Amino acid sequence: MTGSLTARWVVVDIEGTLTPTSQVHVVLYDYARPRLGPWIDAHPDDEQVRAAVAATKADAGLAADAGTAEVVAVLHSWMDADRKAAPLKTLQGLIWQEGYARRELTSQYFPDAFPALRRWRDGGLRLAVFSSGSVAGQIASFSHSNEGDVTGLFDHHFDTVNAGPKREAPSYRAIAAGLGDPPAREIVFLSDVPAELDAAAEAGWQTVGLARPGEPFAEADFGAHRAIASFDEVEISAGTGDDR
Template sequence: MNRDKFTVDWVVLDIEGTIMPTSGVHVVLYDYARPRLGPWIDANPDDPVVAAAVAEVRADAGLPESASTADVVAVLHGWMDADRKATPLKSLQGLIWQHGYAHGDLVSEYFPDVVPRLREWHAAGVPLAIFSSGSVAGQIASFSSTTEGDLTGLFRHHFDTVNAGPKREAASYAAIAEGLGGPAPDRILFFSDVPAELDAAAEAGWHTVGLARAGEPYADADFGSHTVVGSLAEVEVARA
């Protein structure tokens, strides 16, 4: 097999559609969180993360401070239906998913090529990081309970829309580079299935690889000048 080759200081990966099937998020995880949002908010009114998220939902949706949990949940469900990457929604989902993984209700499953490749790169000394719209807490929880065991040790850093910024803005990738210790932008390789995210990373000076996986939403997308592969097995990465 001919492989695209990169020599870099860091590999940063998206999750949904890149290393995990979209259905694993939109069906399994969303369906788990949806009925639990209201009960979770009511059961944890003094949790600062929950309180901040609820306040942000009310403010964003123009609801009064007296708006009920049901009103807040209706907004959250609407955002889920629209697949809106709203920070308060991601924060609440992350807490619920964290609980689900910890109690064995949820187990992550990745594309078959993913875990062997990540373990290979990790063993070769290539530092790995994640950039996903899902919260950092949710990311770590998902990697802690998988069909391949606990994978949290593979990753050195996790980034989301809170500690980095929107995934389709170049400034977010500059912020991540700083969080990684300030490597030269062209020493970072980013994997995603979304062309707009790859465009933003490339604008920040990163190397990019698009994942066009059969059956996924962006399988037939126009990836422009980005390197495009069907699996991680098609890419060879070495530490600079």
């Protein structure tokens, strides 16, 4: 145990924090990739799809009348670069939502994740999620996890659309407003990405870095942030402030 924290809210990242990166970059990306074009063509009147396609064209400098193949080529390039582009995340989330509903997808989470989240919630903490994946995709994933439907653990979901970029401090201030404006030091953020932790700390939040063995940021420099390999290494209790 590296230490204990007190807070009111715990906000967690998903990829690399709750679930292996391969769950997203291999399982989910491979599921969405061939379905992007057919999904766009099958939902021409869906406002979310239309807005995502228009935003993709605008971002990539495509003509307004560019075809689906051109749009998909851009989306695939963003996937290859792991770009956290909002229109891509929206379309992926819609596709994954249907995949989970069809029981073609089940999300695999680290074995220490849900026991810790349940322990913290039972202890009086409130839980929220901040992920680059869309809110729809988050809820679909938590609805069909390897431990069943765990959506009841979370009070709020945030993504890059309703909060902002994960590596910018204003996004964390927006989330705090969405949580009811608790004092910044009464929020703890857990993520495997040091730059995200830096942004949260700039907004005044407490931070914990996940350096999970085998994950992309396992050997990263977490600087002043607490770094743990498992949720079992830190305890968070309901209260206010930070006992460091």
